Amino acid sequence: MKLYLAQTAAERFLNLPEEKQERILTVASEAFGQKGYAGASINAIVNRLGIAKGSLFQYFGTKDGLFRFVFNHALHKVKDYLRDVRDATTSSDLSTRLTETFLAGARFIRKHPLIYKLYLQLLTDDSIPFRNDMLLSLRQYSLEYIRSLLEDARDRGELGAHVDMDKAAFMLDAVMDRFLQAQAVPHMDAGLGLFDGDMNIVVSWIEDMVVMIQKGLKKT
Amino acid sequence: MKLYLAQTAAERFLNLPEEKQERILTVASEAFGQKGYAGASINAIVNRLGIAKGSLFQYFGTKDGLFRFVFNHALHKVKDYLRDVRDATTSSDLSTRLTETFLAGARFIRKHPLIYKLYLQLLTDDSIPFRNDMLLSLRQYSLEYIRSLLEDARDRGELGAHVDMDKAAFMLDAVMDRFLQAQAVPHMDAGLGLFDGDMNIVVSWIEDMVVMIQKGLKKT
Amino acid sequence: MKLYLAQTAAERFLNLPEEKQERILTVASEAFGQKGYAGASINAIVNRLGIAKGSLFQYFGTKDGLFRFVFNHALHKVKDYLRDVRDATTSSDLSTRLTETFLAGARFIRKHPLIYKLYLQLLTDDSIPFRNDMLLSLRQYSLEYIRSLLEDARDRGELGAHVDMDKAAFMLDAVMDRFLQAQAVPHMDAGLGLFDGDMNIVVSWIEDMVVMIQKGLKKT
Amino acid sequence: MKLYLAQTAAERFLNLPEEKQERILTVASEAFGQKGYAGASINAIVNRLGIAKGSLFQYFGTKDGLFRFVFNHALHKVKDYLRDVRDATTSSDLSTRLTETFLAGARFIRKHPLIYKLYLQLLTDDSIPFRNDMLLSLRQYSLEYIRSLLEDARDRGELGAHVDMDKAAFMLDAVMDRFLQAQAVPHMDAGLGLFDGDMNIVVSWIEDMVVMIQKGLKKT
DNA sequence: GATGAATGAGATTTCATTCAT
């Protein structure tokens, strides 16, 4: 397990019983996810946790430190989750793998809605420390993940050699991310209720995109 | 010009010379766009403006009032802009109209990056007063705008009667919004530089979507 | 009257009624003089003053700003005082002028003990912001003051041309400063009570130094 | 070696390997010397030492206890040093002995600058616990040291019986202390650089003082 | 005897808001 902070500070946190660690990260990511970086209050967090203010600062040093730890922790969770999905579907075709990935993402967001909110915070708040670094690394990870699925498909002959991998990956990433966004943010469906039940619509849409990419997305 | 606020308060603002009004709204939307609702500071805003703190409170009553005014003002700007685009392209085909709309959006964001940031704030920050109302009305407006383009196309015979208008509008709205997002937020292209020059890729993608909708998006 | 601070901040303070200004500076210099820079508490200061915490920060911006203002204000007071002494004694001989200066200093310290304590703080506390600048400028002022008395004396023929002005000024400054120190810090006389009544001893000692300088302090 | 503390607590410290004791005292006196009593942080001290916070409290009980131990330890060091100087110069004349004493003091300060800073802290900070006691005892020791040199000189016939011993000791103490102060505090020479190289000037000044005392300092 | 997690009071500083002028 990597350390996301100056060792002296994060070490202390990692020495706590796992249960307590989990509780702290949950409450903190709730706070950040709901109120944003600036709006979240350390006071409120410790009150909710029932621990002393000083303790939190011993664990993470600063508010920045807490946010970064929370965010990185969430990121690891997502990565682990995605890795599992990829490994469990190696034998399926591209369409299925992408669909499974999307459904897994949707399930993850439904289970951990605040982690996605955390990511949205990152999009909007310039003042989040190291925002640009975090954002870039996150998008690159996502992109590379999808790209790896595409390359597998190409190697297997599912996708023609003419397809521009970068663009294809970007398009899929963009669109799938947007559908995920609609899971986490209320009213994004403008009250139509498109995402409440099953995901049939989105799934068929993804399948169509794969066809389009195969047929039409040539290198420039 | 409509009033977005309890009259007594906003009246004072609307009596100011337009130039001053503009300056105040610009600085305020910069602040909210960059730092978020909670992170923006009235103190900083009035310092930057060089006006008295008390004046701002006389114009807008509270921080909430200021934010809502700024946001509604921005929304009106966008709507005006879009209406112009629609009116200027009534004779074109659907593909062209959508493309023009997207390009107009991209131009608008490039010219007023902070207004889009303001919208992103709305996505993430639960604590923004009347957030849900504002978000819903915004998405509905966007959806209806696209729907009106689609319906025009159907009435003209460009689109078959079998096409599910709601879904089609939603899909187009979602995807186009995502591409716009990439204009406003750095690193969303993961460093690939897809959006730096012309919009050829995005434009051809939109055209492909229209074809897909026409061919395949049946009602369920 | 000069401004000692970023204008925006100090201006607010200078707009206050003089009476209130005086009270604030008095209480603050008491606090700093008694407890040192780090030991003094803004909380305690505002409680003693009966004003709001925020007000003090509006006047001075930071604790640093307050300290520097207080110190500079005190310095100005001392300079004004010394200038008066110099001007009032232009026709006297060197010995008398130095003696008068010392006595004036002693009176000043007795009247404003905390200002001298403030200067002592400067000697000891590395962490005082701009300490070095303040200390250097203070010692240079003191030195130049004494030097100007010496040069007047030389011009009048009281002191030979052979006397090293720099050294003479430094010696007199050092010794007189030390005697002043003994006024402000208890127990510096180790309980002998040398300074309680009149200053005869010190005065005769200063006269002897002038003789020594005239007779023996040659340039090297 | 005497105990400066309630036995129970200090015993633990004195049982440590001398090397560790030394390291702790050094780091602590650095902290107090540089930042003052209030400004020094136990947290910072233990971090620098790499020991547990609890340990320091077991050794010294409180911050006060630590400061007093550090100060008394330093005082002992100085006394030992001075005693050596006195014993090594019994056969010299008064002027030489005083000069040697001053030079030893200057060497000591150069070697242990923070110990002198510690003494300066005592001058200024009313809130240091037992400050008055410590200050009085220190000045008395210094005074008695010089007095003993003077009395030796009188007994040897170097100094007339008419000389007021108390005053003479006080004057010498005051002036020499001031020159020492200039060693420890930067800018006390107002940038003239009088103390950088050898101490010729100060030494000759001390010799002159002895002459003055012998000739002129009568009892009153 | 050493450790370092836990504590909560208190530090400095910022904030939105009020209101007399």
Next chain:
DNA sequence: AATGAATGAAATCTCATTCAT
């Protein structure tokens, strides 16, 4: 209508100290 001084609650963060392990 405009000002900006006054406010005090709440923000982040540091501190000396305690105590179970």
